[in-house]
Amino acid sequence: MPSEPIDPVAARSVVRVRVRFDETDLMGIVHHANYLSYMEVARVEWLRRRGATYATWTQRGLHLPVVEVSVRYRAPARFDDELDVETVLAEVRAATVRFDFRLLRVDDSVMCAEGWTRLAHVDARHVIRRLSRETVAQFMRPERVP
Amino acid sequence: MPSEPIDPVAARSVVRVRVRFDETDLMGIVHHANYLSYMEVARVEWLRRRGATYATWTQRGLHLPVVEVSVRYRAPARFDDELDVETVLAEVRAATVRFDFRLLRVDDSVMCAEGWTRLAHVDARHVIRRLSRETVAQFMRPERVP
C-alpha cells in the first residue's frame, strides 16, 4: 500500500538536543545507542508541534512502538555538542508511519548520523490499530512552535 | 518502628555482573548512575534466590520502587570488569525494606562502591501497602542458588 501523499515542507521539524555526559562512552564520543534516544525526543516534539501530545496518547493506551530502525553513523558527536535533529514524516500507511532523521552538529553543520524509524500504531494490548482519519490529519499539519 | 530481626547470614547474596561498553563514559570509567542499575540487578536476583520472582510481582501490580538511595564511590570500575555485588537485607519495616550493597572488583577485590537503597511496597496505583507475613517470610529465607 502506498503512503498517503505528504507535503515535504509541512512534514519537517528541527529539534535541538545537547549531548549529556552520560551519553558518552570510553571512546570519548556519544555511544551509538543514544542516537535512538535523540530521534525519539525529536519525534515526540514533532508530534507536539502538530497538536498530538504523545503523553496523552499513552494515557489512553495508544502507543507508537518502533518496529524498525536504521542508522548510519557519519561523524562522532561529543559531550556538550548541540545537535539539530531534522525530523521528516516520510510515509503514512494504514497502521504504520516512517520518520527520516538527520542529526547535524550545530557548531559546524557536520552530519553526525542519519537514519529512519518505522512505528506501528498499537493499543494497550499491543494489537495493531488502524490510524484514524483524525490522527492522519494531525500528522499532515505543519508545525506550530509554541 | 524497629526492623524485624534479620539473620545476617541468610540475608546475604553475592551477584556477579560484568561492565558493559555503554556503561562507561568519556572518563573511561563506569558512569556513576550505572551502579544503581547493578544494585537493582542484584536485588532482583536476591529475591529470585528466595523464591520471589519480581517479574511475577509486577504482573500482579505489586512493586518495590526505590524511595531513597545513597552511594559512595571508592574506586573506578572499567569496561569489562567483573563486579561482585554483595547484597544484604538490612531492614524490614511495615511497608519498606532496606538493602545494603558493596561492589567489589573480582580481579583484585577492590571495593569500587558501597551504598544502600530503601524500597517501598506499593500497589499498581502507587499506594503504600503493608508487607504480608508471607512476603516477610520469603525475605527471611536463605538463598537457594538454582
Next chain:
Amino acid sequence: MPSEPIDPVAARSVVRVRVRFDETDLMGIVHHANYLSYMEVARVEWLRRRGATYATWTQRGLHLPVVEVSVRYRAPARFDDELDVETVLAEVRAATVRFDFRLLRVDDSVMCAEGWTRLAHVDARHVIRRLSRETVAQFMRPERVP
C-alpha cells in the same frame, strides 16, 4: 575543613528538563537512576552559566567525578513532565564540592525528588587535584543566563 563561604543567592540556578520516553520504566514512572542524569545535566548547565564549560575541562583532562550521591524520591515523575532542577552549590573544600538538588514538577510544583552529590576534582589519571583560586572564584559567581 570548613567550606569556603558561599552566597546562597549566587549559588543557585534552576535548569529545566523534560522527561524522555526511554527514562520511564514498566511502573509508568521515571526510573530512579535517571534523576542522577537530570542532576548532572543541571550541574553542567550551572557551571556554564558561571563561565566554566565542563566540556573544555574534560578536553584539558580535568574532571569532576561524583564520589558520593544521596537521593530521596518523593513523588513519581512521568513521561513528558517538565522538571525544574534547582541546583545549589552547598560546599567548596580543597578538592571537592557539593551540590544540593530539588526536582520540582513544573505543572504543579510538586517536589519529585531531592538529593545531593559530592564531586572530586581530579586530573586525567584520576589523581585528586586541589581546586585553583581561579576555579573557586568561578564557582562563587552568580549565574549569567546566555
Next chain:
Amino acid sequence: MPSEPIDPVAARSVVRVRVRFDETDLMGIVHHANYLSYMEVARVEWLRRRGATYATWTQRGLHLPVVEVSVRYRAPARFDDELDVETVLAEVRAATVRFDFRLLRVDDSVMCAEGWTRLAHVDARHVIRRLSRETVAQFMRPERVP
C-alpha cells in the same frame, strides 16, 4: 571488495542476557534502544570466545565503533525475560566487519528482534585502520567457551 570467506559454523556464538528492570519503558516492554546494548554485549563476548578481549584493544587505543545499524522488532521482550543473542560474523572487509543478530526469548523461542551492525576498525584518533592478518585470523576461529 568482497568479504573474506567465512565458515558459517565457526562464525556463530549464542550469548544469553536477562532483561533488566531499567531496560523496560512505560509500555511494559523492553525499550527498543536496549537491543543495541544486548547486541554489543554479545559482540564483546563473541570476541572473547575467540581470544580477542575488546577491553585490551581499547587500552591499546584500538576500537570497533558501530558505523551502521539496522534492527527489526518482531515481538516485545519483557522484564526478567532471558534472551539468547545469536551472533554471526557475516562479513570481513579491509577495515570493517559486519555481525548479524537474532534475539530469541529463551522460554518459548520466539524471535523478539533481528538485525545487524557494521563496525569500523579505528585507532585512538578515530582514523580508519586496516585489520591486521592476525586480527582477521582471530575473527575466523571457532568459539572456545571458557
